[in-house]
Amino acid sequence: MFITDIHLDLAMNALEWNRDLTQPVHSIREREAGMTDKPDRGNGTVSLDALRKGDIGLVVATQIARFVAPDSPLAGWHSPAQAWAQTQGQLAWYREMERCGEMIQIRDLAGLEAHLRYWTTENVAGKKAVGYILSLEGADSLVTVDQLDIAYAYGLRALGPAHYGPGRYANGTNATGKMGENGIALLKKMETLNIILDATHLCDDAFWQAMDHFNGPVWASHNNCRSLVDHNRQFSDDMIRVLIERGAVIGAALDAWMIVPGWERGKSTPQNMQCTLDRVVDHMDHICQIAGNCRHVAIGTDLDGAFGKEQCPADIDTIAGMQKMTAILEKRGYSEKDIEYILHGNVLAFLRRSWS
Numbered sequence: 001m002f003i004t005d006i007h008l009d010l011a012m013n014a015l016e017w018n019r020d021l022t023q024p025v026h027s028i029r030e031r032e033a034g035m036t037d038k039p040d041r042g043n044g045t046v047s048l049d050a051l052r053k054g055d056i057g058l059v060v061a062t063q064i065a066r067f068v069a070p071d072s073p074l075a076g077w078h079s080p081a082q083a084w085a086q087t088q089g090q091l092a093w094y095r096e097m098e099r100c101g102e103m104i105q106i107r108d109l110a111g112l113e114a115h116l117r118y119w120t121t122e123n124v125a126g127k128k129a130v131g132y133i134l135s136l137e138g139a140d141s142l143v144t145v146d147q148l149d150i151a152y153a154y155g156l157r158a159l160g161p162a163h164y165g166p167g168r169y170a171n172g173t174n175a176t177g178k179m180g181e182n183g184i185a186l187l188k189k190m191e192t193l194n195i196i197l198d199a200t201h202l203c204d205d206a207f208w209q210a211m212d213h214f215n216g217p218v219w220a221s222h223n224n225c226r227s228l229v230d231h232n233r234q235f236s237d238d239m240i241r242v243l244i245e246r247g248a249v250i251g252a253a254l255d256a257w258m259i260v261p262g263w264e265r266g267k268s269t270p271q272n273m274q275c276t277l278d279r280v281v282d283h284m285d286h287i288c289q290i291a292g293n294c295r296h297v298a299i300g301t302d303l304d305g306a307f308g309k310e311q312c313p314a315d316i317d318t319i320a321g322m323q324k325m326t327a328i329l330e331k332r333g334y335s336e337k338d339i340e341y342i343l344h345g346n347v348l349a350f351l352r353r354s355w356s
Contacts, residue, residue: 001326001340002120004347005319006060006251007200007221007300008046009137011090017044017304022102024049025318039266043308045318048102051130054320057119058106058344060221060300061094061132063087063156066163067140074165076140083141091154094132104129107155109355116348133351135198135221138163139170145185152193159190160198160221162206170206173233178205184213191216196354199223199243200300204232211242217354218246222253222300224283229261237290244291247353249346251300252284256311259283270314277313277321281328284342294338298347299325 013019017038019028025047035041051059065086068076077083097103106112115131118124135158142148148156161183162172169183179187183206190197191214199207199220211218220243226234235243235250243250256275257263263273270276284297303312303319315324329339341349 001055001323002344003054003056003299003322003325004058004344005051005056005299005301005322006219006249006347007135007137007253007302007305008059008061009064009302009305010046010059010061010132011093012062012064013044013046013304014093015089019044019047021047022049022097022100023047038306040304040306040308040310043310044304045308045312045316046304047318048097048127048130050318050320052128054318054322056130056319056322057128058112058115058131058347059133060135060158061103062135062137063090063141064137064163065090065141066138066165067168068165072165080140080143080168084143084147087136087141091134094134098129101127101129104131105155106131106133107157109352112348112351112355133157135159135196137198138167138172138201139186140168142169142186145182145189148186148189148193148195152195156195158196158198158219158221159186160200160202161186161210162201162203164201170210171203172201172206173203175203176205177203178209183209187214190214194354199239199248201233204236204239207239211246217350218243218248219350220248220250220300222251222302222305224253224258224280225286228283228286229258231258234258240287240290244287244296247296247350249296249298249350250287251298252280254280254301254303254312254316255305255307256313259313269310270312275313276315277324277328280313281325281332285332294334294341295346295349297342299343 032042065083066076139161161170197218226236
C-alpha cells in the first residue's frame with residue numbers, strides 16, 4: 001500500500017553522515033563497516049531505493065542546523081549564519097537529487113495531485129522519483145524572520161520552530177520557557193505564508209503559546225504519547241486533544257526510546273526491550289482512542305535521525321519494512337479504509353485542506 005512518511009532527515013544523512021542515499025541500504029552499511037565516528041554506523045535503514053521498495057512515494061524531508069552557544073553540550077553551529085549556510089548545502093543536495101531524477105519537490109496542491117497520479121497510476125520506465133515536501137526542523141538557521149520569504153520561495157512548506165534545548169525562536173525538548181518576540185513574529189510570518197507549523201519538539205510552554213498565537217495549519221511530524229512513555233519530548237493527552245481540535249495529523253516516530261518505557265541508551269536493544277512495530281501501533285491507537293476515530297494519525301518515522309537498526313523496531317530491517325504496518329493494523333481491528341487513512345489518507349487530506 002502507498003505510504004507517506006512525514007519526517008525524514010535525508011539531506012542531513014547525505015551530508016553530515018556522508019551517505020550516498022542513491023545506493024541500496026546494504027551497500028551503505030557495507031561502506032560504513034568498522035566506522036565508529038557515529039553510534040549508528042553500519043546500521044542505517046533509509047535510502048531512496050528502500051523508499052521505493054516500501055512504496056513510500058511521498059515524504060516530508062528536512063533541512064536541519066541548530067545554533068548553539070560555544071559552551072553548549074549540544075552539537076550545532078556557533079552562529080546563525082553558519083547554520084543557514086548548512087541548510088543551504090542541504091537544499092543543494094535536494095536539488096541535485098531532483099536533477100538526477102531521484103526526487104521531485106512538491107510545493108502546492110497541483111504538484112501534489114500530479115505526483116500522486118505519477119506514483120500510483122503511471123507506468124514509468126526505471127526508478128520513480130520520490131516526492132518530497134521541504135520542512136525546516138528548528139528555526140535557528142533563520143538569521144532573521146525575513147529569511148523565511150527566501151525559504152518559502154525555494155519551496156519550504158513546513159517548519160518546526162524548536163529542536164533540542166534552548167532555541168533562538170522557541171525552546172525545545174528538555175528545555176522550558178515561552179517564546180519571545182522573535183518567536184511570535186516567526187509564527188505570524190508563517191501564518192502569512194501558509195507554512196505548516198510542526199509542533200514536534202516544542203517544549204510545553206512554547207507548545208501552548210503556539211496554539212494560542214498561530215492560526216494556520218498545524219501538524220506534528222514525529223511524536224508519540226507521554227502517557228505511554230513519560231518524557232517531555234512526547235505529547236500529553238491534553239496536547240493531543242488540542243491538536244485533534246486543530247485538525248492536525250500526528251506522525252508516529254520510530255525511535256525506540258520514544259516507543260517503549262525504560263530504554264537505556266547504549267545498553268538497551270530493540271530485541272531485549274521487545275520494541276516492535278506493534279508497540280508503535282500502541283501509540284497510534286492511543287491517539288485514535290482520544291480522537292474517537294483514526295483521522296489524526298500518520299507515519300513520521302524519523303528513521304536514521306541519528307539512530308538506525310540499533311534503536312528502532314526490531315521487526316524492520318529497512319524503512320521498506322513499514323509495509324508490515326498493514327497486517328499489524330488489521331490484527332488490531334482496523335478496517336482497510338482505516339489503514340488507508342493511517343498510511344497515507346490522513347496526510348493527503350490534511351495537505352488538500354491546507355493548500356486549497
